[in-house]
Amino acid sequence: MTFVQLIECRTRRFDEMDRLMDRWVEQTKGKRTATHTLVGKDRADAEHVVEIVEFPSYEEAMRNSRLPETDKVFRELLALCEGTPTFTDLDVVRDERSYADTARRFFETIAAPGPLAPLDGLLAEDYHDHDPIEGQDAVGMDAMRRKLEMWRGAFDFSFLVEDQITQDDRVCTRWLWTGVQRAQFLGVPNTGRQVTMAGTTIHRFGVGGKMAEGWLQYDRMGLLAQLGALDVLEK
Numbered sequence: 001m002t003f004v005q006l007i008e009c010r011t012r013r014f015d016e017m018d019r020l021m022d023r024w025v026e027q028t029k030g031k032r033t034a035t036h037t038l039v040g041k042d043r044a045d046a047e048h049v050v051e052i053v054e055f056p057s058y059e060e061a062m063r064n065s066r067l068p069e070t071d072k073v074f075r076e077l078l079a080l081c082e083g084t085p086t087f088t089d090l091d092v093v094r095d096e097r098s099y100a101d102t103a104r105r106f107f108e109t110i111a112a113p114g115p116l117a118p119l120d121g122l123l124a125e126d127y128h129d130h131d132p133i134e135g136q137d138a139v140g141m142d143a144m145r146r147k148l149e150m151w152r153g154a155f156d157f158s159f160l161v162e163d164q165i166t167q168d169d170r171v172c173t174r175w176l177w178t179g180v181q182r183a184q185f186l187g188v189p190n191t192g193r194q195v196t197m198a199g200t201t202i203h204r205f206g207v208g209g210k211m212a213e214g215w216l217q218y219d220r221m222g223l224l225a226q227l228g229a230l231d232v233l234e235k
Contacts, residue, residue, distance in 0.1 A: 002092040002209065003058040007051040009077075009085035014041070014049060017080045024073040031067055033060040047082070058091070092209065099205045100164045103171040106203075106211065107159040110148050119145065124212045131216050155179035155195075169205045174198075177218070181227060188229045195226040 011017055021039070025032075034053050042048035055061040064070060077085070092098065106122050119141060129138040129147065138147045151157070157179030165172045177197045183190050199218030206212030224230055 002095060002098050003055045003061050004090040004092055005053045005055070005061060006088040006090060007053065007085055008088075009049055009081040010047045010083055011049055011081050012047055013080045014046075017049070017077065020073060020076055020080065024069060027069045027073075028067055031069075033064040054092075058089070061089075093207070094169070094205075095209065097166070098209055099169070099171045099203075100166050102205070102209060102211065103164065103173050103201075103203050104161055107161060107173070107175060110152070111158045113156070116145065116148060116152060122211060124206050124208075124210045127211060128213045129216070130214065133218075133220050154183045154185035155181055170202055171205070172200065172202045174200050185227070186224070186229075188224065188227050191227055193227060195223055197223045 018039075034055055036054040038052045040050050040052075042050070053061075055064065102122060106119075109117050109119070109122065123141060123144060125141050126139070127141060127144055129144055131137065131147075134147075138144045157177055160176040160178070161173055162176055163172075163174040175198070177199060178194065179197075180194050181188075181191050197219050199216060201217075202215045203211045204213040221230070
């Protein structure tokens with residue numbers, strides 16, 4: 001879960017503080033775990049400074065704080081502050097930008113070679129997958145894994161994410177799927193052909209930033225045509 005630390009302090013020496021932070025960034029290049037930092041001044045009180053630092057997780061934040069450079073900079077920072085800075089630790093429960101990253105990781109994870117990785121960090125336990133082409137929706141983690149294993153057993157495939165649009169708790173991803181058939185698929189014998197398929201998935205995110213529901217649209221008829229299945233039906 002994404003973690004954010006909110007740091008507040010009072011200082012009349014902001015320019016020195018800013019240079020100090022630049023030095024810390026340079027000294028920790030390749031080692032720091034923070035993914036995004038934002039510094040702001042209070043419009044009503046210029047001596048009130050707020051820094052917001054984002055990390056992939058609380059554990060990564062703690063690893064960052066244990067860097068020798070971080071400890072040294074913090075001691076120098078104290079000398080520039082009037083009083084002791086305050087720290088507020090926040091687990092991020094909603095972040096639209098993070099939702100898009102999670103959706104992208106989902107497509108990367110289900111296409112990765114080898115055994116299917118655990119999905120509990122991406123999907124809610126009661127995830128509901130709406131697939132208009134399937135006879136029945138996949139509801140729950142186990143049902144979703146069975147559906148994915150069916151595709152993974154028939155093809156070696158990858159996704160190219162072409163577009164993502166985020167609004168509130170939903171992410172729409174337009175993707176291009178490329179696969180090579182390796183086993184029977186929906187009664188179609190293995191052809192060994194490389195095939196492509198365009199599609200769109202809308203994910204709704206719930207508690208803890210996990211995907212709770214998904215709606216798919218994709219060109220399965222086009223896929224079957226590439227596999228030669230429609231030629232058989234026409235005869």
